[in-house]
Amino acid sequence: MTPPKLLPLLGAPSHPGGRSAMTCRYRCGDACAQPVPNESGNEYFADVVARSVSRRAVVRSGAATAAVGAISWGVAAPVAATPGRGGGRGSDRSRGPGRIKPPSDFEAIAPAPAATDELIVPTGFEWAPLISWGDPVTKGAPAFDFDNQTPEAQRGQAGYNADFAALLIDGRGRGGQGSQGRRGVLVFNNEYTNDELMFRGVTGSADLTDTQLEIVQAAHGMTIVDVRRQRPGTPWEYNRRGRRNRRLHAHTEFALDGPAAGNAALRTSADRSGRTVLGTLNNCAGGVTPWGTVLSGEENFNQYFDATDAPDPDKRLARYGITSAGRGWERVDRRFKVAEEPNEVNRFGWVVEVDPDDPSSTPVKHTAMGRFKHEGANVRLADDGRAVAYMGDDERFDYIYKFVSKRRHRPGNRRHNMKLLSEGDLYVAKFNGDGAADGDYDGTGEWLPLVVDGRSHVPGWPVADVLIWTRQAADLVGPTKMDRPEDVEPNPVNGRVYAALTNNTSRKPGQQDEANPRTPNKHGHVLELTERRNDAAAVSFTWKIVLLAGDPGDPSTFFNGYDKSEVSPISCPDNVAFDKQGNLWISTDGQPGTLGNCDALYMMPLEGPEKGRLQQFLSVPVGAECCGPWITADERTVLIAVQHPGEVSGASPENPVSRFPYLGDGQPRPGVVQVHRR
Numbered sequence: 001m002t003p004p005k006l007l008p009l010l011g012a013p014s015h016p017g018g019r020s021a022m023t024c025r026y027r028c029g030d031a032c033a034q035p036v037p038n039e040s041g042n043e044y045f046a047d048v049v050a051r052s053v054s055r056r057a058v059v060r061s062g063a064a065t066a067a068v069g070a071i072s073w074g075v076a077a078p079v080a081a082t083p084g085r086g087g088g089r090g091s092d093r094s095r096g097p098g099r100i101k102p103p104s105d106f107e108a109i110a111p112a113p114a115a116t117d118e119l120i121v122p123t124g125f126e127w128a129p130l131i132s133w134g135d136p137v138t139k140g141a142p143a144f145d146f147d148n149q150t151p152e153a154q155r156g157q158a159g160y161n162a163d164f165a166a167l168l169i170d171g172r173g174r175g176g177q178g179s180q181g182r183r184g185v186l187v188f189n190n191e192y193t194n195d196e197l198m199f200r201g202v203t204g205s206a207d208l209t210d211t212q213l214e215i216v217q218a219a220h221g222m223t224i225v226d227v228r229r230q231r232p233g234t235p236w237e238y239n240r241r242g243r244r245n246r247r248l249h250a251h252t253e254f255a256l257d258g259p260a261a262g263n264a265a266l267r268t269s270a271d272r273s274g275r276t277v278l279g280t281l282n283n284c285a286g287g288v289t290p291w292g293t294v295l296s297g298e299e300n301f302n303q304y305f306d307a308t309d310a311p312d313p314d315k316r317l318a319r320y321g322i323t324s325a326g327r328g329w330e331r332v333d334r335r336f337k338v339a340e341e342p343n344e345v346n347r348f349g350w351v352v353e354v355d356p357d358d359p360s361s362t363p364v365k366h367t368a369m370g371r372f373k374h375e376g377a378n379v380r381l382a383d384d385g386r387a388v389a390y391m392g393d394d395e396r397f398d399y400i401y402k403f404v405s406k407r408r409h410r411p412g413n414r415r416h417n418m419k420l421l422s423e424g425d426l427y428v429a430k431f432n433g434d435g436a437a438d439g440d441y442d443g444t445g446e447w448l449p450l451v452v453d454g455r456s457h458v459p460g461w462p463v464a465d466v467l468i469w470t471r472q473a474a475d476l477v478g479p480t481k482m483d484r485p486e487d488v489e490p491n492p493v494n495g496r497v498y499a500a501l502t503n504n505t506s507r508k509p510g511q512q513d514e515a516n517p518r519t520p521n522k523h524g525h526v527l528e529l530t531e532r533r534n535d536a537a538a539v540s541f542t543w544k545i546v547l548l549a550g551d552p553g554d555p556s557t558f559f560n561g562y563d564k565s566e567v568s569p570i571s572c573p574d575n576v577a578f579d580k581q582g583n584l585w586i587s588t589d590g591q592p593g594t595l596g597n598c599d600a601l602y603m604m605p606l607e608g609p610e611k612g613r614l615q616q617f618l619s620v621p622v623g624a625e626c627c628g629p630w631i632t633a634d635e636r637t638v639l640i641a642v643q644h645p646g647e648v649s650g651a652s653p654e655n656p657v658s659r660f661p662y663l664g665d666g667q668p669r670p671g672v673v674q675v676h677r678r
Contacts, residue, residue, distance in 0.1 A: 433514025
């Protein structure tokens with residue numbers, strides 16, 4: 001067996017949630033070093049959890065905890081030093097002659113130590129890069145040249161640090177269902193940049209030249225490319241001359257729509273209408289609508305704005321974490337200086353909708369869906385045909401939201417359906433524990449109204465104010481403070497909704513509740529919501545925790561009741577996805593600092609005899625986060641976005657920690673990776 005390739009870690013992770021100091025700086029502007037933005041007095045329901053977490057965990061785990069020292073990983077896959085194959089023993093489970101095994105049919109790999117500079121896949125699978133930072137996308141864009149970057153080139157090249165990725169196969173059922181076709185379109189977010197790894201001689205944003213700042217702005221946003229393959233089952237490649245190829249960046253024109261569009265708080269000196277915005281920033285997770293458009297969430301937008309000398313009498317800036325000196329963007333673009341352009345910051349923090357089929361279309365920011373640090377948005381249809389979107393606000397002690405459209409979905413009428421998210425009702429979630437000593441964390445919940453039927457349900461707050469300052473409006477109605485709610489997605493097979501709560505090391509004893517039971521919550525957990533009658537438009541639900549992440553030897557962990565001697569360790573769940581069998585796929589963000597392992601992708605069945613048997617599918621390289629994931633509709637490809645490879649404190653272009661995707665140029669390049677059965 002080939003040993004894993006280990007490179008020296010230059011700086012140990014210093015973030016309490018498991019990230020390196022470099023990641024903290026560029027991902028979220030050192031958010032955890034700042035005061036918690038939510039200072040509301042909403043209760044923590046500590047009275048229903050007087051019993052200890054550890055006692056309830058013992059009730060669950062029984063003898064399985066004693067057996068944890070004998071965890072069986074199967075055979076670890078040998079490491080592929082270049083894009084290639086997994087190499088251990090594969091599963092021999094047959095699905096019949098001529099049947100394609102689904103990606104869930106694999107043998108788990110072992111965790112990789114955090115210094116491993118390899119992408120490891122299961123036995124019987126192989127991987128290859130699909131597109132990487134700097135690859136030319138639009139007509140006339142040059143090939144990537146690390147030492148000769150320009151703003152003009154980057155506006156036509158793939159952006160940096162892909163997070164969400166979706167591949168929609170052309171053909172019948174494009175609204176996320178796909179076909180067995182040979183062509184499609186790939187859409188992925190470009191969340192943020194790492195200035196120290198993009199340019200030589202840079203130790204922080206203050207070192208950037210004006211030209212480099214413009215390159216950084218161009219590397220944010222979204223990338224859309226045509227893709228093709230020779231036949232079903234063969235690898236995808238992106239088409240450099242594709243009709244739909246497009247880059248959205250910090251200076252692309254976006255339209256604001258919905259009830260708050262045109263409001264005085266959205267008007268600036270450059271846009272006195274309050275309806276046109278330049279750019280989209282810090283695009284994190286996303287989703288694909290039933291009508292085939294892509295949604296993208298603007299998350300840590302606050303860090304790009306210089307709040308120096310900006311008055312904040314109502315604490316509206318502080319509630320959104322807009323308290324820093326920014327990333328230097330105001331040097332080349334004065335709209336990022338809050339004291340000079342106070343409303344520009346209100347034009348970010350929205351859900352963006354993009355039509356990937358029409359490269360001439362104007363992307364839209366939907367004010368009806370509220371403004372906060374959107375991890376993403378995912379849509380399913382209610383029983384009456386209304387579109388329902390689920391959203392998480394990725395912040396310590398912030399909330400989970402739901403939007404219900406006013407109008408109903410019309411199959412085949414794309415023009416009508418693309419207006420569904422422009423008007424509707426907005427809710428925020430309250431979780432109530434059942435208080436029973438039954439060994440489970442579960443209970444009931446309700447969607448508290450913020451805006452319904454065009455009327456505000458927040459006393460004294462006009463509708464536009466609720467939508468622009470949604471965090472403060474939600475504080476007033478009493479929702480449950482959550483442990484960094486990130487991806488929230490409906491399962492298309494069982495109809496339930498799953499929310500990844502990444503972690504919250506700021507939660508102290510006495511602040512726990514049954515939906516967020518650990519103090520501090522270093523490893524995170526996953527919630528399952530079942531809405532009344534399984535109807536997405538319902539305003540009440542039941543819930544339970546299906547995963548309390550961590551080392552299975554920790555008695556506070558829980559894997560939906562499965563024997564913990566047979567599961568993989570996992571920490572910091574971030575993005576989720578589902579395959580056609582309804583299995584839950586989970587990617588992670590932060591394991592190097594919590595478990596000492598590289599971040600990874602996992603699969604956990606939600607039904608049947610293997611319910612809760614979480615198994616590790618792949619491992620990403622040193623310093624990288626595993627993003628996505630996306631299982632194509634034909635179940636022949638698993639996509640992940642390998643974000644910030646080599647992002648370890650002290651790394652630089654002269655001393656890289658990772659060389660992913662191993663293209664021979666010596667520098668790490670984040671991008672989208674495809675995994676196929678060999």
